[in-house]
Amino acid sequence: MTEISSLGEFGLIDRLTAGLPAGHASTVMAVGDDAAQLHYDGSTDVLVTTDLLLEGVHFDLTYVPLKHLGYKAAVVNFSDIYAMNGQPRQITVSLGISARFAVEHIDELYAGIRLACEEYGVDIVGGDTTASRQGLVISITCIGEAPADKVVRRSGAKPTDIICVSGDLGAAYMGLQVLEREKVASAGQRDFVPNFAGKEYLIERQLKPEARRDIIAELAEASIVPTAMMDISDGLSSELIHICKDSHVGCRVYEDRIPIDYQTAVMAEELNMNLVTAALNGGEDYELLFTVPLADHDRVKDLKGVHVIGYITDEDKGCALVGSDGESEIPLRAQGFNPLAAEEVPEEPKQANVEAKSSDSEK
Amino acid sequence: MTEISSLGEFGLIDRLTAGLPAGHASTVMAVGDDAAQLHYDGSTDVLVTTDLLLEGVHFDLTYVPLKHLGYKAAVVNFSDIYAMNGQPRQITVSLGISARFAVEHIDELYAGIRLACEEYGVDIVGGDTTASRQGLVISITCIGEAPADKVVRRSGAKPTDIICVSGDLGAAYMGLQVLEREKVASAGQRDFVPNFAGKEYLIERQLKPEARRDIIAELAEASIVPTAMMDISDGLSSELIHICKDSHVGCRVYEDRIPIDYQTAVMAEELNMNLVTAALNGGEDYELLFTVPLADHDRVKDLKGVHVIGYITDEDKGCALVGSDGESEIPLRAQGFNPLAAEEVPEEPKQANVEAKSSDSEK
Numbered sequence: 001m002t003e004i005s006s007l008g009e010f011g012l013i014d015r016l017t018a019g020l021p022a023g024h025a026s027t028v029m030a031v032g033d034d035a036a037q038l039h040y041d042g043s044t045d046v047l048v049t050t051d052l053l054l055e056g057v058h059f060d061l062t063y064v065p066l067k068h069l070g071y072k073a074a075v076v077n078f079s080d081i082y083a084m085n086g087q088p089r090q091i092t093v094s095l096g097i098s099a100r101f102a103v104e105h106i107d108e109l110y111a112g113i114r115l116a117c118e119e120y121g122v123d124i125v126g127g128d129t130t131a132s133r134q135g136l137v138i139s140i141t142c143i144g145e146a147p148a149d150k151v152v153r154r155s156g157a158k159p160t161d162i163i164c165v166s167g168d169l170g171a172a173y174m175g176l177q178v179l180e181r182e183k184v185a186s187a188g189q190r191d192f193v194p195n196f197a198g199k200e201y202l203i204e205r206q207l208k209p210e211a212r213r214d215i216i217a218e219l220a221e222a223s224i225v226p227t228a229m230m231d232i233s234d235g236l237s238s239e240l241i242h243i244c245k246d247s248h249v250g251c252r253v254y255e256d257r258i259p260i261d262y263q264t265a266v267m268a269e270e271l272n273m274n275l276v277t278a279a280l281n282g283g284e285d286y287e288l289l290f291t292v293p294l295a296d297h298d299r300v301k302d303l304k305g306v307h308v309i310g311y312i313t314d315e316d317k318g319c320a321l322v323g324s325d326g327e328s329e330i331p332l333r334a335q336g337f338n339p340l341a342a343e344e345v346p347e348e349p350k351q352a353n354v355e356a357k358s359s360d361s362e363k
Numbered sequence: 364m365t366e367i368s369s370l371g372e373f374g375l376i377d378r379l380t381a382g383l384p385a386g387h388a389s390t391v392m393a394v395g396d397d398a399a400q401l402h403y404d405g406s407t408d409v410l411v412t413t414d415l416l417l418e419g420v421h422f423d424l425t426y427v428p429l430k431h432l433g434y435k436a437a438v439v440n441f442s443d444i445y446a447m448n449g450q451p452r453q454i455t456v457s458l459g460i461s462a463r464f465a466v467e468h469i470d471e472l473y474a475g476i477r478l479a480c481e482e483y484g485v486d487i488v489g490g491d492t493t494a495s496r497q498g499l500v501i502s503i504t505c506i507g508e509a510p511a512d513k514v515v516r517r518s519g520a521k522p523t524d525i526i527c528v529s530g531d532l533g534a535a536y537m538g539l540q541v542l543e544r545e546k547v548a549s550a551g552q553r554d555f556v557p558n559f560a561g562k563e564y565l566i567e568r569q570l571k572p573e574a575r576r577d578i579i580a581e582l583a584e585a586s587i588v589p590t591a592m593m594d595i596s597d598g599l600s601s602e603l604i605h606i607c608k609d610s611h612v613g614c615r616v617y618e619d620r621i622p623i624d625y626q627t628a629v630m631a632e633e634l635n636m637n638l639v640t641a642a643l644n645g646g647e648d649y650e651l652l653f654t655v656p657l658a659d660h661d662r663v664k665d666l667k668g669v670h671v672i673g674y675i676t677d678e679d680k681g682c683a684l685v686g687s688d689g690e691s692e693i694p695l696r697a698q699g700f701n702p703l704a705a706e707e708v709p710e711e712p713k714q715a716n717v718e719a720k721s722s723d724s725e726k
Contacts, residue, residue, distance in 0.1 A: 001465035036488035042404025052457035094415035102364035125399035134497025141504040
């Protein structure tokens, strides 16, 4: 028998889906991108993405309010649809509810989901609700649409394309560190008041992320169709490697071009953590990572909230971070959160993860 | 605080989805049928349904082989799409996997899902895979299609329509009783050999149900579009009440017209259980329940595997079972499996359920 952790999430998915036929004519693209692409009729393609969130693996109700959890659970699915250059339209919401939850708790969770749907113009069209013997289970599937000729996959990046990211990176991960730190500090204390002063942005990024609908709109307005795109849920480094692998290219990313917020930098200092490592590997930012042809450089550099961070190379160049001296190169590694290894590090998995990351890039 | 079991599954869903706007133009019908109906482009509508299955609530791995579990988990979703008069085309498969499962176990589960997809011509197009701290979690979403003018909902039944069911009823429920009985008998015994002689059909119906694609094809060939349809997952009685409520009608169903297999009858006798009660309330048959105009009677009665069991009345007549004397009437009640009450009856819930049902119809 083979332990699942020996394969990791992507390894297991590769194994399970190996040789899967895309048999029906309506299946344009199946497993392996932010969302599946289906073509039924007319000029619009249907996009489908799904997420399964389990208590104790993906969220900790000690510090995550149920309404925020609901909001985030919906938004991360919208983010996957935007990452295909599509628009999210509908979701289904399935809940497994253990006995310690009252109706009012589920109302709170659902209020967050409904709020996200209102904000993003998405309809809740179905779901399933059942008892769970073991904590809260949230499974959301999102359906979106895009004109068939505007869908952007991970596989279209070409050498000389420039690499862009939206917003800033590492803040959601630092927010998690703040929350974990306060959780530890609060242990056994009554009337504990957590200290979030100066960390408000980090907490917001962790608890109430937004999907970058605005960037998709900006790109459309500027008539720019990225050659490849995905959202950053597992960390920039991991996602860059995905795009490069699927596009059969390499990349160079400049360390001093990676956008990082001031609060993120302060928190890294407090934790004595390598800031660039955190920005490269911290997950859950839900920013967009995309590539555009070099010819679009002038138009894309002026887009609000978009940063040019590097360029695509031939495949044999590999994926590397160019140091702030402009010369030294460090190979990128995928250090993203591995939910299938989560059971192995039940005690403060995030902290352990960080240490591993820091030591990996110390040179 | 309100206990969730006080509302039940349908009560909770009603509460959570109350006043949900179907805001986007592409949402034709949201919550409240076997599947949601979406209209994007062209003449084809997109159907979406989803199911969340949790170990210990929906399945017991003591006697359910993983491959069968995978097959069934997929097929029950296909059944929901057929129940809209549609064709299933794609599924997403999300799995939460606890540490006691090895890769080979998940291979088995997935082999069952793949087999079902091959049999029914459905593609696996995505999913999510994660660790679970609490047993196996399976969340499947199925996407299907149907011509917009051929989609059949629960709400279209009209007085004088005739009521039809496919196949036979109660066998899956009796199969569960056999499996539970052998599980109890095997407790603490090594090398226990379960005795399934004469119960093969019941076991098959419970462990490897099929969706009635053939009936949908027959109806299409006969140019019959049902006025209302759903699949029987919670028991005939419960589903009839759904159709009548949504269509604002009543119904009369003849006790001696309800199709029951010989093995189901023998097992009811062995368990000293009311046979009709079991056929009315036993779930998981995944047969189709549908109504057609009276004018279609002659054509529908000759369809293979279809049984005419009663007729639709005005709403004020209510829903009733007509006894075998042709005169006595017993009001129908929804006694279907309530997954949100499952935690309250951890010890042999099915057995407790049956007793409650039997006593309800004893008069």
